[in-house]
Amino acid sequence: MVISLSGDTRPLKIGIVCPYGWDIPGGVQVHVKELAEHFIAAGHQVSVIAPVSDESASLEPWLVSAGRPVSIPFNGSVARVLFGPIAASRVRQWIAAGEFDVLHLHEPGIPSLSLLACWSAEGPMVGTFHASTPRMRAIAAAGGLIEPMIEKLGARIAVSEMAHETMTSLYGTSAVIIPNGIDYSHYASGRTDIEQRLSSTLKIGFLGRFEEERKGLPLLLKALPAIIKRNPRVELLVAGPGDSSKISSSLDPAIGKHVKFLGRLSHQEKAEFLQSLHLYVAPNTGGESFGIIIAEAMAAGAAVIASDIPAFRALLDDGTNGLLFKNEDPASLAQAINTLAGNHEELAQLSQSGMEAALQYDWDTVASRILSVYESAMAGHGKVGIGSESASWKRGR
Amino acid sequence: MYILLIVLIVVLFAWYLSFSASRLDRLHHRVETSWEHLDALLQRRAALALEISHLCELDPATEFLLTESAYVSREDSISDRSDAERSLSESMSFLKSAAASGEVNIPFPLLEELTTLTEKITFAISIHLEAVTSVEKMRSRFIYKFFRLAGRAKLPIRYSFEEDVIK
Numbered sequence: 001m002v003i004s005l006s007g008d009t010r011p012l013k014i015g016i017v018c019p020y021g022w023d024i025p026g027g028v029q030v031h032v033k034e035l036a037e038h039f040i041a042a043g044h045q046v047s048v049i050a051p052v053s054d055e056s057a058s059l060e061p062w063l064v065s066a067g068r069p070v071s072i073p074f075n076g077s078v079a080r081v082l083f084g085p086i087a088a089s090r091v092r093q094w095i096a097a098g099e100f101d102v103l104h105l106h107e108p109g110i111p112s113l114s115l116l117a118c119w120s121a122e123g124p125m126v127g128t129f130h131a132s133t134p135r136m137r138a139i140a141a142a143g144g145l146i147e148p149m150i151e152k153l154g155a156r157i158a159v160s161e162m163a164h165e166t167m168t169s170l171y172g173t174s175a176v177i178i179p180n181g182i183d184y185s186h187y188a189s190g191r192t193d194i195e196q197r198l199s200s201t202l203k204i205g206f207l208g209r210f211e212e213e214r215k216g217l218p219l220l221l222k223a224l225p226a227i228i229k230r231n232p233r234v235e236l237l238v239a240g241p242g243d244s245s246k247i248s249s250s251l252d253p254a255i256g257k258h259v260k261f262l263g264r265l266s267h268q269e270k271a272e273f274l275q276s277l278h279l280y281v282a283p284n285t286g287g288e289s290f291g292i293i294i295a296e297a298m299a300a301g302a303a304v305i306a307s308d309i310p311a312f313r314a315l316l317d318d319g320t321n322g323l324l325f326k327n328e329d330p331a332s333l334a335q336a337i338n339t340l341a342g343n344h345e346e347l348a349q350l351s352q353s354g355m356e357a358a359l360q361y362d363w364d365t366v367a368s369r370i371l372s373v374y375e376s377a378m379a380g381h382g383k384v385g386i387g388s389e390s391a392s393w394k395r396g397r
Numbered sequence: 398m399y400i401l402l403i404v405l406i407v408v409l410f411a412w413y414l415s416f417s418a419s420r421l422d423r424l425h426h427r428v429e430t431s432w433e434h435l436d437a438l439l440q441r442r443a444a445l446a447l448e449i450s451h452l453c454e455l456d457p458a459t460e461f462l463l464t465e466s467a468y469v470s471r472e473d474s475i476s477d478r479s480d481a482e483r484s485l486s487e488s489m490s491f492l493k494s495a496a497a498s499g500e501v502n503i504p505f506p507l508l509e510e511l512t513t514l515t516e517k518i519t520f521a522i523s524i525h526l527e528a529v530t531s532v533e534k535m536r537s538r539f540i541y542k543f544f545r546l547a548g549r550a551k552l553p554i555r556y557s558f559e560e561d562v563i564k
Contacts, residue, residue, distance in 0.1 A: 148420055151531065154427060155524045172534070174527050176520050372517045376524045379437075380430030 021080035154377030216283030274300035298354030
């Protein structure tokens with residue numbers, strides 16, 4: 001877990017801005033949390049600012065709250081973000097007091113805390129673009145306003161080819177591509193060979209906010225009857241936050257007895273869950289930029305079946321590290337699952353190549369790349385400070 | 398009333414010009430700093446190339462190519478350096494694959510540094526080129542040309558070796 005501070009890498013003071021509500025499950029939040037923990041373990045000083053709904057809850061010592069987030073619909077989900085004068089002044093205070101060597105802004109292209117920070121600060125700044133969606137027309141319209149602000153970023157990172165395309169089309173800039181990281185050893189340690197997992201029951205897993213249409217659980221449930229027909233002893237394990245009663249009551253009891261809802265899992269439970277599976281299914285219908293859960297499932301040794309949306313196609317290397325099915329087609333999904341369930345050799349082979357492929361997403365590799373980008377952004381600059389433009393705005397007020 | 402309106406428009410326009418000029422100034426600064434960073438990394442690579450050629454037993458042709466391009470890239474002006482950087486990129490990537498297949502024996506720390514340095518250079522080039530592109534794009538806009546907002550700053554230069562490493 002510890003990366004060495006070799007050669008030119010001195011301990012840094014790093015400030016990270018997370019735009020989404022800290023206590024709401026989401027990919028960006030997890031990415032920021034794990035990145036912060038990795039840098040701290042490597043000897044750097046990290047402070048993260050994020051919106052927090054419940055400020056009385058016990059928070060990580062390195063987390064600073066910027067206030068309560070508000071809900072806005074974004075990218076097929078409800079994003080909990082924060083802006084406004086109070087958030088702006090909190091983020092300015094945080095920057096002024098932090099004396100950071102580098103400021104890392106996540107999703108600086110959407111109106112949020114990150115954009116406020118970008119607007120206030122001057123100095124070495126790095127932005128990471130996560131989202132990949134063609135549906136950001138509102139933001140495209142505001143692109144002209146946002147462009148001068150994200151121009152201040154010394155370097156940009158896109159988490160995937162798709163995220164890169166999105167940012168190029170919206171803001172006309174390019175970026176370095178660095179994928180999201182996973183804690184490889186957490187998912188890999190203690191895993192058993194997939195052959196040993198093959199008991200009489202076929203275990204299929206799904207993890208995510210299952211109430212959201214685009215996460216694809218309805219599709220998987222539609223495919224289930226055809227899977228049960230071929231594999232009478234199959235179990236679909238659904239993990240993740242949400243209200244399962246509505247879904248389970250709407251299911252035919254003959255189907256429903258094969259489905260088990262596990263609720264929200266802890267970090268440790270998640271690894272054990274993934275390590276217990278034969279197949280991990282990602283039936284997401286779109287709006288995904290990376291698919292970190294797939295990388296984690298691969299690290300845990302589960303064979304992966306995913307919809308053929310661009311992000312997953314890229315992650316699974318066009319089907320080398322997992323099986324792809326036709327997006328939004330339950331028949332194609334059922335066929336893919338039945339194929340693998342009946343062919344243990346292919347199952348074991350996918351599990352093996354998945355484990356090898358997942359290694360490239362380990363935080364050791366990913367974080368040292370991010371550090372190289374920090375170095376580029378820091379070159380020739382002093383510390384991060386409050387910009388003159390926004391300072392004069394404040395004086396004029 | 399009209400005078401007030403005209404004054405307001407003039408003030409707003411003046412503010413916009415100064416805002417635009419400071420945007421461009423910031424970008425110019427970014428081109429300079431990103432180039433300096435890249436330059437420093439290239440110097441480190443040249444030093445590493447010399448170290449490898451001294452420490453490892455290479456065939457005479459590779460050794461000549463390596464030391465020759467390393468010396469040029471350490472000492473000459475940047476316009477002469479571009480070709481040297483290019484051949485250095487090529488010979489270094491050849492060395493890496495030769496080391497991977499066991500044809501050449503490079504001590505592990507050197508090989509590791511070569512790997513990280515190569516990655517850093519790739520990032521630095523892409524970050525530098527992004528800044529260069531932004532400056533070019535901005536300076537080609539009408540308002541920047543007409544009001545000469547770039548002042549006497551020179552247009553940033555692209556070197557051929559940059560395309561080579563990035564592809």
